[in-house]
Amino acid sequence: MATRQLKAIARLHSAKLLLPRIRTPVYGSSVPNCALHTSARTPQAQPVSAGKHSSAFSQGQSTSHIYDVVIVGGGVAGTALACSLASKPEFHSKKIALIEAFDLAPVKNWTPSENVYSNRVVSLTPSSVSLLKDIDVWRHLHQDRIKPYDDMQVWDAISGARVEFNTSMLGQGSADIPIAWMIENVHLQNGILASVAEHNSKGAKMEIIEKIKVSNISYEKNTDDSATGFDLSDWPTVELSNGQKLKTRLLVGADGANSPVRNFANINSLGWDYDTHAVVATLDMDPLRSNDTAWQRFLPTGPIAILPLKNGVSSMVWSTKPHLAAAIKALPEDSFCHLVNAALRLSTADLKFLYQELVENPESFGSLIKEELTWRESVKLKSKTDSEMREIEFSVPPNVVGVQKNSRAGFPLRLRNAERYIADRVALVGDAAHTIHPLAGQGLNQGLLDVQKLSEVLKMGVRNGEDIGHIHLLSHYASNRYGRNVAMLSACDKIHRLFGTELAPIVWARSFGFNAVNAFEPVKAEIMKYAMGLEQSTSDVKRSTDHN
Amino acid sequence: MLPQMLRGLRPLVTKTGQVRALSQLSTINAEEVQKFSAKSAEWWDPHGEFGMLHLMNPTRVSYIRDRIAPIAQDSTPFKGLKMLDIGCGGGLLSESLVRLGGNVLGADASYNNIQMAMLHSRKDPALWTGPGQLEYRNTTAEDLLAEGESFDVVLAMEIIEHVNNPSEFLRVCADMVRPGGKLLLSTISRTPMAYFLTNFLAEDVLKMVHKGTHDWSKYIKSEELREAIHSLQGGWQVDDVRGIAWNPLRGRWVVSEKNGDIGVAGIGSLEVNYVLTASKTEFKFFAIDTQDWLGSSQNCAMGGQPY
Numbered sequence: 001m002a003t004r005q006l007k008a009i010a011r012l013h014s015a016k017l018l019l020p021r022i023r024t025p026v027y028g029s030s031v032p033n034c035a036l037h038t039s040a041r042t043p044q045a046q047p048v049s050a051g052k053h054s055s056a057f058s059q060g061q062s063t064s065h066i067y068d069v070v071i072v073g074g075g076v077a078g079t080a081l082a083c084s085l086a087s088k089p090e091f092h093s094k095k096i097a098l099i100e101a102f103d104l105a106p107v108k109n110w111t112p113s114e115n116v117y118s119n120r121v122v123s124l125t126p127s128s129v130s131l132l133k134d135i136d137v138w139r140h141l142h143q144d145r146i147k148p149y150d151d152m153q154v155w156d157a158i159s160g161a162r163v164e165f166n167t168s169m170l171g172q173g174s175a176d177i178p179i180a181w182m183i184e185n186v187h188l189q190n191g192i193l194a195s196v197a198e199h200n201s202k203g204a205k206m207e208i209i210e211k212i213k214v215s216n217i218s219y220e221k222n223t224d225d226s227a228t229g230f231d232l233s234d235w236p237t238v239e240l241s242n243g244q245k246l247k248t249r250l251l252v253g254a255d256g257a258n259s260p261v262r263n264f265a266n267i268n269s270l271g272w273d274y275d276t277h278a279v280v281a282t283l284d285m286d287p288l289r290s291n292d293t294a295w296q297r298f299l300p301t302g303p304i305a306i307l308p309l310k311n312g313v314s315s316m317v318w319s320t321k322p323h324l325a326a327a328i329k330a331l332p333e334d335s336f337c338h339l340v341n342a343a344l345r346l347s348t349a350d351l352k353f354l355y356q357e358l359v360e361n362p363e364s365f366g367s368l369i370k371e372e373l374t375w376r377e378s379v380k381l382k383s384k385t386d387s388e389m390r391e392i393e394f395s396v397p398p399n400v401v402g403v404q405k406n407s408r409a410g411f412p413l414r415l416r417n418a419e420r421y422i423a424d425r426v427a428l429v430g431d432a433a434h435t436i437h438p439l440a441g442q443g444l445n446q447g448l449l450d451v452q453k454l455s456e457v458l459k460m461g462v463r464n465g466e467d468i469g470h471i472h473l474l475s476h477y478a479s480n481r482y483g484r485n486v487a488m489l490s491a492c493d494k495i496h497r498l499f500g501t502e503l504a505p506i507v508w509a510r511s512f513g514f515n516a517v518n519a520f521e522p523v524k525a526e527i528m529k530y531a532m533g534l535e536q537s538t539s540d541v542k543r544s545t546d547h548n
Numbered sequence: 549m550l551p552q553m554l555r556g557l558r559p560l561v562t563k564t565g566q567v568r569a570l571s572q573l574s575t576i577n578a579e580e581v582q583k584f585s586a587k588s589a590e591w592w593d594p595h596g597e598f599g600m601l602h603l604m605n606p607t608r609v610s611y612i613r614d615r616i617a618p619i620a621q622d623s624t625p626f627k628g629l630k631m632l633d634i635g636c637g638g639g640l641l642s643e644s645l646v647r648l649g650g651n652v653l654g655a656d657a658s659y660n661n662i663q664m665a666m667l668h669s670r671k672d673p674a675l676w677t678g679p680g681q682l683e684y685r686n687t688t689a690e691d692l693l694a695e696g697e698s699f700d701v702v703l704a705m706e707i708i709e710h711v712n713n714p715s716e717f718l719r720v721c722a723d724m725v726r727p728g729g730k731l732l733l734s735t736i737s738r739t740p741m742a743y744f745l746t747n748f749l750a751e752d753v754l755k756m757v758h759k760g761t762h763d764w765s766k767y768i769k770s771e772e773l774r775e776a777i778h779s780l781q782g783g784w785q786v787d788d789v790r791g792i793a794w795n796p797l798r799g800r801w802v803v804s805e806k807n808g809d810i811g812v813a814g815i816g817s818l819e820v821n822y823v824l825t826a827s828k829t830e831f832k833f834f835a836i837d838t839q840d841w842l843g844s845s846q847n848c849a850m851g852g853q854p855y
Contacts, residue, residue, distance in 0.1 A: 090623045093624065230673050232673075465606075465643070465647040472594050472603060476800075
C-alpha cells in the first residue's frame, strides 16, 4: 500500500530511473569510493554499524596540503583580500594561504621617517577607506602620515580651461569629507599585515608563505589522493619552489599584470600599450604655502599630477613620451625641479622648446632651463597688480624646491583588461584582472573594490554552504566588477586621448566642456562622486541588503 | 516504542571528525566509477539540465539557515543537528548542509542518484573532515521510519510533487521529526501560472528540462499543504510559508521577504514555487526517563536559539 506508493520518492527525474531497491551501506563512516565498491558488489549488505571503523586515525599529514583558498601575490590587493577574509568569522575555520615571492619583513618592519616619503603612493577613495575601516586596517595606520585632501584642480595646458572640484559641492554635511587620502603603498601594506596578525590572534588562521615562488600551477590526476579517496582532479595544484604542493578549492590571482594564475586559467588579457611612460618622484615643495590640493595639468604629451603628502612634500606622476621620460628621470636635481615647475606653469609652446633643448643639448640644459623659467615667469607677471600676481600664483601648485634622493622612477603605461575575471576555481583581482592609466589614480582603488566584492561573495557562499570555488558563486563577483572596471578603464583611456591632441576643434570642444563642467555644479558633483567611488558604495550597500 | 526511538538517535557516523578507513580506499571499483562518473558530471554540470536547481540551492539553503539558525554567525550553524534530506538526488542540498556542520542523511529511492551523490562527494574533502557528517542511503522515507530513524530537521525539497500519495508521504516525513524539530518542504503550486512556467515554458518551449519532468496535476497549493500539516498528529504548526522566484534581472532565485507572501508580487493566484517550515510541539513527558537525549534533542532542535 503505502510502501508501494512511497517507492516513487525521488527528486525530479529520479522517479524514472527507479531500480530494484538496493540498500547501500552507511558510508559516512567509511569512504566514498569504498562504499561505492561495496554497494556494487554486495547490494544487500546491511548498514555498517557506526562503531565498526573505530580504527580512525588522524588524517593530519595527508590533508595538510588541501586549502580552501590560495592567494598568489602579496601586494596590496592580495594582502587586502587575505585581511578581508581573516576579518570575517565565517572564514576562521577555513584553510587559507597567501603566497608571496619576496620577503615581507621590510614591509612588516617599516616605520615612518619624518619628511622622507616613498615614491610609490596611492590616492585612496572614500570607498577604499571604508573597506579598510571594515577590515580593521585603518586603525593600524599612522594617521599623521596620511594626507587627506578636499580640493582638486584640473586644468588644460592649451586652453587654460579649468575645473575645480571641492567636496563642499556634494551638499550639506559633506564639506569636511576628503576627496581622497594620500598614503604610501608600503605604509598601507604595513597596516594590512599588522591587521592580519591581529585577526590571526583572534581566531583567524591566515597562513602567509613568503620568500617562496610559485613554480607551476596545474590540474593533477588524482594520484596523490588515492590514499584519502578524494577526487581533487579539478582543483588547481600550486607547486612551490620549495617542492611543496598545495591543492586548493579556490585559487586567487593577485599576482600582477603578468599574472601566472591568469595564464594557468587560459584567460587572455586584452588592451594596448600607450606611447607614454610615467615618471614618479617625491618632491619637496615650498613650505610657506599650504599643501591641501591635488593638482593635475593636462599637457599634450600627457598629464602631470602633483599630490600632497604633507606640508612641504608632494608626490609627482608625470606621464609623457618615453624618450622625454628617460631624459627627465636622468636630469640633475636642480634642473629637474625647474623643469617640473615649468611643466606646471609655462605654455605648451615654451615647453615644446624646452623638450627640444632637453633632448638635443642636454649639457647646456641646466643653465637654459633656469634662465628660461625665470624670464618667462617675469614676463607673465609683468605689470600685474599684487592681487593679480597672487591669483596667478595660487592657480598653480607651490614651487618645487627639491626632489628626494632616489625617488625618481619610470614605468610604461598600459591598459589591460582580462577577458574574464573568473574561471572554475579561479578568480582574478587587482592588476591581474585590469591595468589602468594612472591619470585618475584609480588602479589600486579598483583593486580594493575587487577585494571587497570578492570577499563579500565568498562570505555569502560560506553562509549558504556553497563550494566557494564554484563558478556559479564566483560569477556574482565577475558580473559585479567587470562592467564597472571596464567603464573606469575606458573613461580614463578617453581622457588620455582627448587631452593628447592639439587639434584646434578638439581643444576648443574640450575647453568648452571643461568650462561648462566647472560652471555646472551638479555635474561636477556627479563626476566627483563617481571618481570617489561613492556611487559604487551606496549601490553595493543596497545590493547587499536585499541579497538573499 | 522508546527503544525504537532511542535507536533512531544512533549517530550516522562516529563523531571523531576524522577521515577514516584509508586502507580500504585504495580499492576502487573502476567499472562502477566509470559508469557513474559521467552521469554524476552531467547531474552536477552548472550549465546542464539541473542548472536552475543548482542556482536555487544557495537561496533555499539561506532560507533554511534563517529558519533553523537565524542568529549563528559562524560557518557551522547546523553543527550537532541530525538532518534528513529526503529525495537527495545528486546530493546538492546534502553537501551544503554538511558544509554548514549538519549531521546529514541523504536518502533517495533511486540507486543511480545515490551512486552519483557518493561519487561527487569525493570531490570535496570538507564533507569528510567534519564537523559536518554525511551519509547517503538508497532507501525510502517509509523504510527509514520503519527502521525507527528520527531527525531534528527533515527536509523534503522539490520532492512532494513527484510522489504518488503526498499526504501519506507528508505523514511519514512528519513522524520522523523529533518533538521540537522542524519539517521543511519546498514544492510547486497547482496554479495556471505554475503550469505556464514549469510545463509549458521550461519543458515545451525552452526545453530546459526534459518532457515529463513535471506533472502539473500533482502540484499542491500552499493552502492545501498548510491544512494537511495542521491536521497531522503530534501538534504541528506552520511557522512560515514564502514564495521563491527566479529573478531574471539579478540572475538568481529570491525568497519573498515576508512570511505569507507566496505569489508573484504578493498575489496568491500567481503562486508558483514556495517553501514552507513547520514545527512539531515538544512533548515534555518524554523527559521522565530520557532526560539525557531529550535534553540534547531540545538543544539541537532549537527553534531560533543560538547554539
